[in-house]
Amino acid sequence: MNIEVGSYEAKTKLPELLRGIQAGNRYTITLRGAAVADLVPAEADKHSDAVAAVDEMLSFMRVHKSVGGIDLKALINEGRA
Template identity: 60%
Template sequence: MTKSVGVHEAKTHLSRLLEDVAAGNEVTITRRGAPVARLVPARDTRRRFGMDHGVFAVPDDFDAPLPDQLLADFER
């Protein structure tokens, strides 16, 4: 559900609006009837250890010495 409120109401009732957003709703804040901001639920941005397990495999030659030309290119 999307709700629209004016700036004054948003300042006055911010705690209530945040409860609505935490419940999964969106709130559009308007100034003189024009939308200026949206309050939306925050995404979980934490990284979880092992979440990419199996996506990448370390090649067998990972620890092999680099070819001389490639080493020279890094030293330029």
């Protein structure tokens, strides 16, 4: 549920709003009637996304072996010419 809250009310009732977020509410903070910010729950676990990305990269590297005999430094220098 998204609830509009004025900036003054958000300032004075921040602990109450945070408890509401823990309960699943979302708040849009307004300033003179215009939306300026959203108060939403933090993302749960960014660490697991990073771990999954590393696992995918390692799997890719195991399947796609590097091609031997290529001078990477020479290719880099060739691109700079």
